[in-house]
Amino acid sequence: GIQVEQSPPDLILQEGANSTLRCNFSDSVNNLQWFHQNPWGQLINLFYIPSGTKQNGRLSATTVATERYSLLYISSSQTTDSGVYFCAVHGGNNRLAFGKGNQVVVIP
Amino acid sequence: GAGVSQSPRYKVAKRGQDVALRCDPISGHVSLFWYQQALGQGPEFLTYFQNEAQLDKSGLPSDRFFAERPEGSVSTLKIQRTQQEDSAVYLCASSSRTSGIQRRDTQYFGPGTRLTVL
Numbered sequence: 001g002i003q004v005e006q007s008p009p010d011l012i013l014q015e016g017a018n019s020t021l022r023c024n025f026s027d028s029v030n031n032l033q034w035f036h037q038n039p040w041g042q043l044i045n046l047f048y049i050p051s052g053t054k055q056n057g058r059l060s061a062t063t064v065a066t067e068r069y070s071l072l073y074i075s076s077s078q079t080t081d082s083g084v085y086f087c088a089v090h091g092g093n094n095r096l097a098f099g100k101g102n103q104v105v106v107i108p
Numbered sequence: 109g110a111g112v113s114q115s116p117r118y119k120v121a122k123r124g125q126d127v128a129l130r131c132d133p134i135s136g137h138v139s140l141f142w143y144q145q146a147l148g149q150g151p152e153f154l155t156y157f158q159n160e161a162q163l164d165k166s167g168l169p170s171d172r173f174f175a176e177r178p179e180g181s182v183s184t185l186k187i188q189r190t191q192q193e194d195s196a197v198y199l200c201a202s203s204s205r206t207s208g209i210q211r212r213d214t215q216y217f218g219p220g221t222r223l224t225v226l
Contacts, residue, residue: 042219
């Protein structure tokens with residue numbers, strides 16, 4: 001199956017700092033989603049981004065499908081940004097293949 | 109409802125007991141998925157339904173796991189004779205597009221059921 005690698009695995013940020021999370025995947029994919037898993041375990045959709053760049057407030061994402069990677073940018077981080085960020089790719093058969101996540105802690 | 113709902117949110121079972129986990133997808137969503145998330149890991153695919161048809165069950169870890177969606181809406185994941193290694197969060201997701209050459213649509217996740225097997 002498709003392998004998804006996320007880096008860095010853990011990140012500690014000072015409130016107000018910017019950061020970039022990376023997702024590499026091993027094969028061609030039909031699509032890609034970024035999620036934020038909050039402390040209560042809920043997976044919240046951030047982006048559905050097969051290619052190109054999208055922005056939503058302080059978050060933006062870029063996927064370069066031909067080079068098999070995606071980036072998630074967090075600008076002016078806030079404590080509410082803490083949690084685990086997951087990249088997941090759509091390969092065959094609709095299933096999502098997830099990476100192990102980026103654990104982000106934003107300290108005030 | 110507005111989103112995917114799951115019940116119960118928490119379940120504690122003694123080893124050997126059977127459990128049933130329920131998922132109510134977003135109204136009208138054709139596709140439904142079950143995932144298992146172990147502590148500190150990303151979710152892993154278990155099974156996929158398109159309407160009432162179970163099209164992919166290759167991720168189910170053993171024959172103790174069984175899923176159904178008899179009317180193409182609510183789904184139940186059943187685990188028989190639970191073992192300690194079954195302890196995990198079970199996530200349900202739904203999406204509005206079918207498979208095939210169409211673009212795969214966004215999957216929306218429920219809050220999960222945290223299963224603890226003692």
